[in-house]
Amino acid sequence: MPKRQLILEDGTVFSGEGFGSERNTVGEVVFNTGMTGYQEVISDPSYCGQIVMMTYPxxxxxGINRDDFETVTPFIHGFIAKEVADAPSNFRSVETLDQFLKAHDIPGIRGIDTRKLTKRIRKRGTMKAIITSVEQSADEVVKELRATALPTDQVxxxxxxxxxxxxGRGHHIVMVDFGVKHGILRELTRRDCHVTxxxxxxxxxxxxxxxxDGIMLTNGPGNPKDVPEAIEMIQQVIGKTPIFGICLGHQLLALACGADTEKxxxxxxxxxxxxxxxxxGKTYLTSQNHSYAVNKASLEHTRLQLTQIALNDKTVEGVSHEEHPAFSVQYHPESSPGPEDTNxxxxAFLQMVKDNKEKEVVAYA
Incomplete structure (x- = not known):
């Protein structure tokens, strides 16, 4: 395996072995703490533009199988791991992680101290990084990194x-795709919804x-404030049909209702x-992937009610509208990967859709 290096914009350098594509790549370096589910993570569109590190060693x-993809084409810019298995063992496996990353031209680096990198990110915050050859001068790369603007068009x-x-034969759900995971589609089709x-x-x-009959606002990458057209759309449809927002969709619903978001x-x-x-009063274990959150204090001057909070840092995890049939959550109830506690x-969304249709029938009669 060729020697490669990971260089952070703060000047920190990690040396390791390359796998996957051998090209250089720049992105925002983030970490995921899941023990399993690397295939779903790699194929999650919400990681668009990011270099993803798995903290599990x-x-x-x-391996990689044909069933667990969350999108056909992955959007991550790079992948980091402590140790990568070259000979996977699973009856569903069709190729190795290295083969998959090569096929999609995604660079990877392994053999670095992922614990040290995680602690660095937790202390300094997410930052720009590059996976490059060992011949590159770290000082020159850092200057280029600091001058590089990350994209804002991930959605x-x-x-x-x-x-x-x-x-499907059931309720007609319009899904606004901001970077939807297949898992969300799967949950709606499992319930026989007709999805547009x-x-x-x-x-x-x-x-x-x-x-x-209802609108689903999906997950997606990036800053919700980079999608002003979606905020305007939500402001015009709320109250006209039930709405369920997930992750980025949750943030967009909050912004449309007058709340604020923060990184x-x-x-x-x-x-x-x-x-x-x-x-x-119940506590659920959830699957999460987001850089931004709804500002808790900003909910005070809106018609949104805080329904759920994160126990780790008390950030906003769920809201519902006090007047209209609309609610949202910051996490992923479809999991993929993760627990299915909130499936x-x-x-609940489809029951809201049904109740709303019945009200319309009564009003019409």
Missing amino acids: LVGNY KQTSTSKPYVVP VVPYHYSAEQILRLKP LTFGHRGANHPVKDLQT FLFD
């Missing part, structure tokens, strides 16, 4: 360019012409984040 031991990169339909997936920039008029120091990425429901939220 052994990665790739069960445009990951969203579908044209609408498409996933047929539309691009992130679809207007309120275009969406309402589809006569949806976390190192974000939440993993499969065991505890979340407390303030209405029931019932899809049923």
Whole structure:
């Protein structure tokens, strides 16, 4: 394996072995604490533009299979691991992690001190980084990194360019795709929903012409304030049909209702984040992947009610609208990977859709 180095914009250098693609890559370096699920992590569109490190020391031991992808084309810029298995053992495995990354031209680096890197990110926050050859001068690279602006069009990169339909016989759900994971689609089709997936920039008029029974605002990458057209759309559709927001969709719903968002120091990425429901007192383990969160204090002057909080840092994990049928959560109830504690939220959304349709029938009668 060729020698490679990971250089952070603060000047920190990690030396290791390259795997996957041999090209140089720049991105925001982040870490995920999941013990399993590296395939879902790599293929999650919410990681668009980022170099992802797994804190669990052994990665790739069960290979890559055909079933666990969250998108067809991964959008990560790089991958970091302490140790990568070259000979995976699993009956579903069809190729190694190295082969998969090579096929998608994604650079990786292994053999570095991932514990040290994690502690660095926790202390300094997420930062720009590059995976490059050992011949590169660290001082020159750091100067280039600091002068490099990270992209702000990640949602445009990951969203579908044209609408498409996933047929079903049940409720008609319009899914606004900001970088949707297949897991969300799977949960709706499992419940026999007729899903129309539309691009992130679809207007309120275009969406309402589809006569949806409900609207799903999906996960996606980046800063929610970089998608102003979606905020405007939500402001125009709220109250006209039930809404369920997940992750970025949660942040966009909050912004549309007058709340604010902020960037976390190192974000939440993993499969065991505890979340407390303030209405029931129950605590759930959740799968999370986000850099931004809704500012708790900003909810005070809105019609949004705080419903759930993160037990680790008390950040906002769920809100619901006091007047209209709309709610959202910061985490991923579809998991993929992670616990399925909150899978019932899809049923709660569809019950909201059903109740709203019944009210419309009564009002019409």
